[in-house]
Amino acid sequence: MKLTLKSQILIPFLVLIFTTSVAIIGSVFFATKNNINLQLKESLYTGKNVFERLMAIRGDQLIDSSEVMVSDFGFKAAIASSDKNTILSALDNYQQRTDVDLMMIHNIDGSLLANTLNNDPQDSSLSQKDIKTIKKEGGLLTTMVINSTAYQVAILPVKAPTTIAWATIGVAINTAFAEELKKLTNLDVSFIGSNNKGELFTISTLPEIMSADASDNGNDLTEIRHFYSDNKEEFISLSIVIHKLNDYQINAHIFTSLTKAYAQYTPLQWQILGISILALLTSALGALSISKNVTKPIAFFVKIAKQISDGDYTDDKAHKQRNTTEIITLENSFKKMQKGIADRESKILHQAYHDTLTGLPNRTQIKEYITSLIEDSSTTEFTVISINIAGFSQINDAFGFDVGDDFLKTFSKRLEKLTSTPGLSARLSADNFITILPTTCTDSVPKSAHTIQAALEKNINLSNIDIAVSVRLGAASYPEQGDTAEQLLRRSGIALNVAETYNRSLSFYETGEDQQYMKRIRLISDLGDAIKNNDLVMFYQPKIDLHSQSISQVEALIRWIHKDLGFIPPDDFIGLAESSGMMPDLTRWVLSSVAAQASEWRKQNVNAVVAVNLSAHDLAHDGLPSFITELLREHSLNASDIMLEITESAVMDNPEHAIEVLESFKALGIDLSIDDFGTGYSSLSQLKSMPVDELKIDKSFILNLPSNKDDQIIVQSTIQLGHNIGLRIVAEGVETIEAWHLLEQWGCDKLQGYFISKPMPAEDFAQWYAQYDPAEHCITPANKNVESLLGNS
Amino acid sequence: MVDAKGTTVPAAIVHISGPKVLTTDSLPMAVMDQVDREYTPHLLPIYTGQQVSFPNSDNVRHHIYSFSKTKPFEIKLYANTLPPPLTFSSPGEVILGCNIHDSMLGYIIVYDGGKFKQANSKGSVSFDEPQEQISTLTIWHPDLKNRSLTNLRPKLSGSSVSTIAIDLNPPPVKISKKKSGRFYK
Missing domain, CATH: 1.20.5 (Single alpha-helices involved in coiled-coils or other helix-helix interfaces)
Structure with a gap:
């Protein structure tokens, strides 16, 4: 259950206060009740002490009175006179002096001689036992029940000077005594006398209550007892045995009402209850107000937060x-x-809509803008132009990123100024821009585009450096070349690619380029899978050594049979691999595959050196020499079992670095060959400094060799030149016997081409190698008239 | 004389029968003195008609009295004064008290003839008269249980020495005064 903040504040508050109140009330009730109980019990014990003390004092008083009386000469004389009337008058006289309730004179033998009671008591002789005690102790303080009244009495001998009689004086244990006790102790008192025949008398300050506690039987009289009166009033009582003999017993009970004592505290308890309820209410109100004060602003903030989340x-x-x-x-x-x-x-x-560096709209915004243009019915035509700054990375490399950024900013401002409407230019990526022309390609676009190009290609001066600007443009027009923003952007990009590829300043999108582009995209994604899944295969094309007429080398060529698209030419996907960063993987796959194959062939006694092509990217990859070393070791191959072919153009991209890498291969002992020689503008001095063993003349010079005089001159002189600087010469693209003979005649060292064999799978090559008969191909130049051959072509 | 336990009882008065005293004049004046707040002697046997003088040797007053039927009287005695003597004309015991000093107790035993003697400290007494001449014999002692002058003649043995057992009350206890709770039972 989810609670509101208000109740979360309120509930603990109320629970706390309620609990505290209950605890206080409970403890007050408990404490008062306990205290009352304790106090009353104390007062009972005190009452008992007071009672006993009072009895003792009364006893002392009795004894004192008796002693005074029996010492009185006149009294003695009266007793000695043996005249009953005299004795009675003396007793009356004395009773008037003192305040006693009973006076009796017994003869020395214990028989009653005289008494002050109105009714003569029955059976009130002194027992011999009492007489004995009096003789022994000099007196006796005891209780007597005479005519259903209990008396505390003192019995003393009357001595004249020997004992002549026993004098008894007593005070009644009566209601007055009980009331006096009550006055002193604030406790109720009962006196109950009983003998074996039953109750003799009952005296009580609360006579109506005593019936409830009347029976002493079975109660431990020394303990405090609880009892209830007939009207359910609770009492506690304590008993005192005043007199206990075989014949009768007198007990005092002191008791007090618990109910009444509790009742005294009832107003206090109500007060505390009232205060607690008041506190509870006040606190509840306080808590309510606190929670309101807290929750009200929070509710306000909740509202604000909601507004913010809604974007307000x-x-x-x-x-x-x-x-x-x-x-x-x-x-x-x-x-x-x-x-x-x-x-x-x-x-x-x-x-989100702008480029941070230049402040130009970004792809998202230009896309939205193009979409809005398309949706706008008044728009009939426009052209999207993709612009690329050629060699921008070199500007960054040469001058640093700060200059690069400034360059871009200046360039952006320039671009922005070109368009009449702001927002028609955008920056897509580092050096890719977009601008939109309100015309189509058919008429004025080329002119406009060239105007743009001219405007953009003015030098940019930064920190006193004049930086030359070169741009490429790709254009796609609405509606002919695309009717969505995505299409137009992509197709202008494709057109830009084409312009870059063919080194043109401007290119228009042509129908179908998109499909090629899409195919390339697909190939890139499939190539990765192909490498992983071994969908690529190696084909091998032999090279024949014209000196030994043997198959001394074999070139490994990669083939990709796509499951949907069929055979993919290496030229198509090698470029993709290079541009998509997959080249290192591909090269490693090729090297691994070739090394495994070479190792296999060595076992089959196929001893041709296997040549592997490396691309320009591979040369930039420093880890390759160590990878090859490891591979050779793994397959137990010698460095001389493989050789590497590098295209001339790859070397010429970055000659210094290329030579460095080639040196490291050379150091491993691997032979190196310059592939496609004749297409890459290498200079003689560079050629001389390269650590290569072999030149492979590009097939474009060989294919038409028999018929093309120019080619003949080039090839012949290349062979001579190569030989002169100590290199072997290989010719590829040998497809005719005529070409063969010419090359053989000119001293070419090795030949490769369809005339010898097409590239073939590894198993086929092994078979081919085994069945190879040099005689089939062995046509010595002496037997042939090369000149005539040339003349025939 | 011994008590019930056989202990020697001193100071008892033994009286044997004999002729009545006819002339009181010949009887000497008996003296019951008060010395140090005690009757001296404690027991005073006399004959009927004999005069007893009550001198006061103390320097305090005494107020001697007797409620005995034999001779009830009271005399206020001032220090060092001598009141006129009293004559005891009937036989019996006279218990003397002092109204001023409760502890004072004295006895005058009045015999109307015969012969009496007070036992010595060994509890023995001797008479010259032959046994056959003695018709009655009584013993008096303040603690005697049966305070009657019963004839004890038959208890005499034939020989010249007889031991007579007498029954005595225990001597009265001196009760020291205690307050609160005394006698309380």
């Missing part, structure tokens, strides 16, 4: 409840945040 950044001025510093701080932070988000969003939005 307007400042809500309606809220004025600024009650606490925290809330004010939070509100200010919120406003800052709101403004910050708004600022950043507009910045991000700008960035």
Whole structure:
């Protein structure tokens, strides 16, 4: 269950206060009850002590009174007179002096002589036991029950000077005594006398209550007892045995009402209850107000946050409840945040549609713009032109990125100025730009494009450096060459590619280029899979050594049979591999495959050296020498078992570095060959410094050799030149016997071409190699008239 | 004389029967003095008609009295004064007390003839009269259980020395005064 903040604040508050209140009330109730119990018990024990003390004092008083009486000479004389009336009058006289309830005189034998009671008591002789005690102790303090009244009595001998009688004086244990006790102790008191026949008397300050606790039987009289009166009032009581003999017993019970004592505290308990409820209510109100104060601004902030999440950044001025510093701080932070988000969003939005460096629209925005143009019914035609700054990376390399960035900014401003409407130019990537012309290619575009080119290609002066600008343009027009922004952008890019490839300043998109482009895209993605899945195969084309008439070398050529597109020419996919960064993988795959094959062939006694082609990219790849070393070791091959062919153009891209790499191959002991020689403008001095063993004359010079005089001159002189600087010469593209004979006659060292054999799978080559008969091809120049041959062609 | 336990009982008065005293004049004046707040002697046997003088040797007053039926009287005795003597004309015991000093107790035993002697500290007494001449014999002692002058003649043995056992009350205890709780039972 999810709670609102309000209830999350409110509930713990209320629970806390409620618990505290209950705890306080509970403990107060418990404590007061306990305290009352304790106090009352204490008061019972105190009451018992007071009672006993009182009894003792009364006893002392009785004894004192008796002693005074029996010492009185007149009294003694009266007793000695043996005259009953005299004795009675003396007793009356004495009773008036003291405040006693009973006086009796017993003869020395214990029989009653005289008493002050109105009714003569029955059976009130002194027992011999009492007499004995009096004789022994000098007196006796005890209780007597006479005519259903209990008396505390003192019995003393009357001595004149020997004992002549026993004098007894007593005070009644009666209601007055009980009331006096109650006055002193604030406890209720009962006296109960009983003998074996039953109850003799009951005296109580609360007579109606005593029936509940009347029976002493079975109760431990020394313990405090609880009992309930007939009207359910709770009492506690404590008993004191006043007198206990075989014949009768007198007990005092002191007791007090718990219920009444509790009742005294009831107003206090109600008060505390009232205070607690009041506290609970006040706290609840307080908590409510606190939670309101907290939640109200939060609710406001929730509203603001919702607004922000909905993209509304307007400042809500309606809220004025600024009650606490925290809330004010939070509100200010919120406003800052709101403004910050708004600022950043507009910045991000700008960035999303603009290039950060130049401030030109980016691809996204130009695409939207083109789409809007297309959707606008008034638009009839326009042309998208892709622009590339040729050699921009060299500017970065040469002058640094700061200069590069400044260059781009200047270039962008220049581009922006060219278009009449702002926003018609965009930057797509580092050195790729777009601009839109409101015409189609048919008439004015070439002219406009060239105007643009001319404007853009003015030198840019940065930090006193004049930097030359060269641009390539690709154009695609709406609606002829595309009717979506995506299509137009892609196709102008394709046109730009074409312009770059053919080194033209401007190229128009032509129908079908898109398909080629799409095919290339597909091939790039499939090539990776092909390398992984071994869908590529190596074909091998033999080279014949004209000196030994043997197959001394074989060139490994890669073939890709695409599962849908069929045979893909190496020229198509090698370029893709280079441009898509897959070349290192491809080269390693080729080298591994060739090394495995060579190793296999060595076992089959196929001893031709296997030549592998390396591309310009491979030369840039420093790890290759060590990879080859490892490969040779793995397949137990010698360095002389393979050789590497590098195209002349690859070497000429970066001659210094290429020579370095070639040196490292050479150092391994691998023979090197310059492939496609004659197409790459290498100079003689470069050729001389290259650590190569072999030159392979490009097949374009060989294919038409028998019929083309120029080719004949070039080839013949190349052979001579090569030999002169110590290189072997290989001719490829040998397809006719005539070409063979010419080359053999000129001293060419090796031949390669369809006339000898097409490239073939490895198994076929092994078979071919085994069956190879030099005699079939062995046509010595002496037997042939080369001149006539040449003349025939 | 011994008590029930056979212990020697001193100071008892033994009386044997004999002729009545006819002339009181010849009887000497008996003296019951008060010395150090005690009757001296403690027991004073006399004959009927004999005069007893009550001198006061103390320097305090005494107020001697008797509630005995034999001779009830009271005399206020001032220090070093001598009141007129009293004549005890009937036989019996007279218990003397002092109204001022409760502890004072004295006895005057009045016999109307015969012969009496007080036992010595060994509890023995001797008479010159032959046994056959003695018709009655009584013993008096303040603690005697049966305070009657019963004839004890039959208890005499034939020989010149007889031991007579008498039953005594335990001597009265001096009760020291205690407050609170005394006697309380």
